[in-house]
Amino acid sequence: MTEKQKKKITSVLRVFIMSVLPPVRKDRIISQLPKCFSKGAALHTEGGFNAKVKTACHEQRTGTVGFKISKVIVVGDLAVGKTCLINRFCKDAFDKNYKATIGVDFEMERFEVLGVPFSLQLWDTAGQERFKCIASTYYRGAQAVIIVFDLTDVASLQHTWQWLEDAMKENDPTSVLLFLVGTKKDLISPAQYSLIEQDAIRVAQEMKAEYWAVSALSGENAREFFFRVASLTFETSVLAELEKGSSRCIGDVVKISNNTSNMYATSKKKHPSCCQ
Ligand SMILES: Nc1nc2c(ncn2[C@@H]2O[C@H](COP(=O)(O)OP(=O)(O)OP(=O)(O)O)[C@@H](O)[C@H]2O)c(=O)[nH]1
Numbered sequence: 355m356t357e358k359q360k361k362k363i364t365s366v367l368r369v370f371i372m373s374v375l376p377p378v379r380k381d382r383i384i385s386q387l388p389k390c391f392s393k394g395a396a397l398h399t400e401g402g403f404n405a406k407v408k409t410a411c412h413e414q415r416t417g418t419v420g421f422k423i424s425k426v427i428v429v430g431d432l433a434v435g436k437t438c439l440i441n442r443f444c445k446d447a448f449d450k451n452y453k454a455t456i457g458v459d460f461e462m463e464r465f466e467v468l469g470v471p472f473s474l475q476l477w478d479t480a481g482q483e484r485f486k487c488i489a490s491t492y493y494r495g496a497q498a499v500i501i502v503f504d505l506t507d508v509a510s511l512q513h514t515w516q517w518l519e520d521a522m523k524e525n526d527p528t529s530v531l532l533f534l535v536g537t538k539k540d541l542i543s544p545a546q547y548s549l550i551e552q553d554a555i556r557v558a559q560e561m562k563a564e565y566w567a568v569s570a571l572s573g574e575n576a577r578e579f580f581f582r583v584a585s586l587t588f589e590t591s592v593l594a595e596l597e598k599g600s601s602r603c604i605g606d607v608v609k610i611s612n613n614t615s616n617m618y619a620t621s622k623k624k625h626p627s628c629c630q
């Protein structure tokens with residue numbers, strides 16, 4: 355199949371998909387790379403999207419990116435605020451009562467980045483030890499890992515190393531984007547915050563993660579953070595697609611759409627034996 359034919363089929367499929375799905379919400383349209391939170395711990399500090407990515411989007415050469423769903427896993431100690439952070443962004447809601455996540459939960463968020471549809475599936479995992487085994491079976495095949503800690507609880511920052519190790523057992527460390535997020539910013543004074551921020555930035559640098567501080571209660575930085583996750587995951591996906599050379603053949607796209615159960619089976623690793 356020639357490049358021209360592939361491009362034609364891709365654009366026909368895109369028009370078809372866009373006509374069967376409701377339009378992307380106006381407040382999920384990303385036309386510029388959002389800024390990082392801290393230049394000291396950012397995945398990259400360039401002012402805009404990669405030039406190759408911008409050109410590819412403009413010329414509709416993004417291959418399967420517009421049809422795929424990128425998997426993002428959210429991990430961290432119990433009660434650090436993972437569910438609340440996701441709910442603040444996805445539902446603009448906040449619940450002050452703690453309800454432990456049992457196993458996993460997920461939310462889908464559809465974006466449009468540089469004119470290309472892009473979906474994130476946010477996997478909210480349980481922090482409680484007794485549910486960890488079930489939750490860890492959902493770690494594999496992630497494009498991004500969000501490691502959450504509570505800014506008021508320094509132990510939860512130390513534990514992020516263990517969460518990183520567990521998440522990376524199931525993923526390829528060279529291709530996963532990492533984010534380190536401190537929550538409950540509303541609960542600490544600016545002086546207390548700047549103390550923990552120093553430690554958090556150091557941890558993020560060592561992990562090669564991008565650092566953010568947020569509050570699900572006030573909503574501070576929640577939207578900015580998820581926009582950054584969506585943008586960087588999108589950028590990485592397009593670059594990977596460009597590196598592969600030409601986009602995949604049409605058969606692959608149809609297979610992905612028809613078989614959602616295989617959508618995340620990108621790793622050949624087995625589930626931990628405790629969960630079999
Ligand atoms: N003040 C404040 N409280 C928060 C914030 N985020 C979460 N909380 C509270 O912290 C508690 C735990 O929040 P969850 O989001 O359920 O925690 P989780 O990390 O999902 O916990 P597990 O599901 O057990 O792993 C709840 O009582 C929330 O109301 C925040 O930004 N500010």
Ligand SMILES: [Mg+2]
Pocket residue numbers: 436437438453454455478479480481
């Ligand atoms: Mg939860």
